[in-house]
Amino acid sequence: MEVPVGFLRNLWSFLSFLPFFLLLLLLGLLKAALVGPVVVGIIFIANSAVIIGLWTAHFVWTYYCVAKTKKLGLVLKILVLVSLPVPLVLWPIFGIVGSLLGGVGYGFFAPLLETYEAVGENVTEKFYHCFVDGCWSTIKGACIVVQDFTDFCFHSYFSYMDELIEKVLPNEKPMDIKLSKLPSCLLASLIGVPVDVLLITAVALWKSPYMLFRGWKRLLEDLIGREGPFLETVCVPFAGLAIILWPLAVVGAVIGSIISSFFLGLYSGVIVHQEDSLQMGLAYIVSIVSLFDEYVNDLLYLREGSRLPRPKYRKNMSPSPERESLGDNGDNDSKNGSENSYDSKLISERSRTLKWGIQQYKPVQVWDWLFKSCEVNGRILLRDGLITPKDIEECILKGNCKKLGIKLPAWSILQCLLASAKSNSSGLVISDDVELTRMNVPRDKVFEWFIGPLLIMKEQIKKLQLNENEDMCLRELVMTCKNEKPEEWDDTEFASSDKVRRAQLQSIIRRLQGIVASVSRLPTFRRRFRNLVKVLYIEAIQEDTSGNHMGGILKAKYGNKSCNQSEDKKEIDEIINKGDYGNLV
Structure with missing residues (x-):
């Protein structure tokens, strides 16, 4: 499709497309309202039945395999056996809640997206498919989700456990932890979880407005200029839908950051055991916040690196190229760093084109x-x-x-x-x-x-x-x-x-x-x-x-x-x- 040139033509392209997009949105929402409750019922009820029905078997077999395995040393085995009730008790709760949220998301978005797909360039009888697509196919998709989930719980999980009790090779050493290191590992984890959850959540919340407005700005610029995801006609409805649903993506990113911060904090205990140093574990607790901040800056194309402190948490850890360019005083305005950042941003911008996406x-x-x-x-x-x-x-x-x-x-x-x-x-x-x-x-x-x-x-x-x-x-x-x-x-x-x-x-x-x-x-x-x-x-x-x-x-x-x-x-x-x-x- 020919790309409009000039502001007036771009504006007219936007205005002429807007009513068409809104009509498809209303039709998609109507189908989601009709199909969504059925999909939620199928996924939620069936998955919950599988989780509850197999929970006793999962509980008993997990304990049996962990107790019998020779791949874990005595201390680590005892520690795992003592801590196993926590994930095993939480599994039904998270599984059932996840099934509910997954059913709501799939039941809402699948009919909506298939409504837009029905007006693609290669689709015949568009009017018919606009009303039909996303109804029965979504219900069938929900049944497939339940089938795959059942296969995982009934077959894959037990296969993982069976692998745990397989015979070990004669020269294979079991994984274990030294009893003398256990108190310092637990101390580091107990400190790392609240500190990292609090600090990473604060960083995520601080950067969330940047993610929201920068995302909107980029999408709106592409919409008016018919660039990026708006370059091809088939992608225009989805890109327009992304503008409306972008706040949900931001909320999801913040929630994901909060959840991941818990595990990042726990990992400080692993660092203590690997490095045999409580000091290294505490350094990791501080460094991971800086690494997370730098990752977010790269994701949002903000300034290179992070101003937060990043002490070394590995004895043989070489400084990253970014930190070398920043210098020991934490100066983020180094020329080399800026040039590398600029080049990487240009590459990232070009990588967003639809042509690159098709080649991938x-x-x-x-x-x-x-x-x-x-x-x-x-x-x-x-x-x-x-x-x-x-x-x-x-x-x-x-x-x-x-x-x-x-x-x-x-x-x-x-x-x-x-x-x-x-x-x-x-x-x-x-x-x-x-x-x-x-x-x-x-x-x-x-x-x-x-x-x-x-x-x-x-x-x-x-x-x-x-x-x-x-x-x-x-x-x-x-x-x-x-x-x-x-x-x-x-x-x-x-x-x-x-x-x-x-x-x-x-x-x-x-x-x-x-x-x-x-x-x-x-x-x-x-x-x-x-x-x-x-x-x-x-x-x-x-x-x-x-x-x-x-x-x-x-x-x-x-x-x-x-x-x-x-x-x-x-x-x-x-x-x-x-x-x-x-x-x-």
């Missing part, structure tokens, strides 16, 4: 790629016999999904790493036209933790320079071996006899499986994986690979009809979705 891949895109890759590779492995109908049967009927749930995603990621290493890519080649690098990786802590090690492993594979025979054999060994000891590959056809080389490759595979095991605990993974198993299940039926397993189950119920030809295919889908696989037998 979203976490959901990477998530979709992973499951799509698992689906494609699962079909290949099923065809090649590396995944058998028995594996699918065990996953569906017995819940034993270790091979499918861990090895299949690890195999898919390994395919990506091998292709990326061969192409000399600086990142990860996830498709023919998509390359994931450190520049366009999702700015999400979970995905940074997930993708960062993969980039390192890709470089390690690149240095090993695998030949074609090793490449092909490695793909099979991922699925068929446990890969715990180098001796496991002695009876295989792996091309290299170098035990060091084998150990390096096995280490990469184990790390891949460890990453996948951690990722599998994310709430959405289990739901998406169930759909993936459903696809492989139908694929196994269509291929009719085994009359004793999946093919036999289908034939016992439907005779010689194929899945696509059977009139009862919908019944199969419903059985799989509900998890009632016993009806197939």
Whole structure:
């Protein structure tokens, strides 16, 4: 769309858009008023039932795992056991209140946002979608939220606890704290919590008017000049809505600061234990307020650094570049510091453009790629016999999904790493036209933790320079071996006899499986994986690979009809979705 030039044209663009925006806002609010209470009821009642229903099991199993684990030393274990009742008792309270607030937020904003999305440039029948979008889809979304929350409470949590009681390696030392350090750690935490909560809250409240008016100023300037988020027509309604809801963002930022200050104060006890010095812990209590103030200044594009004192709280802590430029006297007007600040602000301003935002891949895109890759590779492995109908049967009927749930995603990621290493890519080649690098990786802590090690492993594979025979054999060994000891590959056809080389490759595979095991605990993974198993299940039926397993189950119920030809295919889908696989037998 052509950007208006001149004040009068900008003003006319603003005035002509305002009534249209207000009408959509009223329609969105009306749909939110109708759908919101239903969504709140679904999320609040269902999540509360899950929390209360599983609370006893969570309480008992948590105590059992902490008492049995060998990863914690005696003193730390006793301390954890004594302090566990506090979070376990507070969990139902925070969980139920959080479900209520989350239901209110989702039930209100989802219909409102989908109303604006209905007038996008690529949407046909805009008038119809303005009234329909955001109603039934929001209710279905609430059910998905409950499903993911249930998966996390019922599966992911117990998986974390089971990992805690796993056997430790012979050379692995348990985490522990020295009893002599405990009083000083507790003293530092007792001092740090009230001091940091009070001071950080004061800083957040002091800077909140700056955040409010600077945000409004920037959004209004972009609105009149049709820049930033207002440059593209599809983004204009959302940017206009941001102007109205900006005070809520400010309030949320202040509340988040207050909550985080509690944990920042507690961390002073960790500093005391790590540095074996109460003085360092007290210095951290003062320094963290200065660090928070500097972070807020950077976020709001205020002056560089902070005027608050920042003593060293690490014995070997090197001063930050900002502090070096400020000097020992705390002067914030150093030329180098100002120039660096100015350059960083220019970069930050440019990074807000819509074009940059489009080039930045979203976490959901990477998530979709992973499951799509698992689906494609699962079909290949099923065809090649590396995944058998028995594996699918065990996953569906017995819940034993270790091979499918861990090895299949690890195999898919390994395919990506091998292709990326061969192409000399600086990142990860996830498709023919998509390359994931450190520049366009999702700015999400979970995905940074997930993708960062993969980039390192890709470089390690690149240095090993695998030949074609090793490449092909490695793909099979991922699925068929446990890969715990180098001796496991002695009876295989792996091309290299170098035990060091084998150990390096096995280490990469184990790390891949460890990453996948951690990722599998994310709430959405289990739901998406169930759909993936459903696809492989139908694929196994269509291929009719085994009359004793999946093919036999289908034939016992439907005779010689194929899945696509059977009139009862919908019944199969419903059985799989509900998890009632016993009806197939």
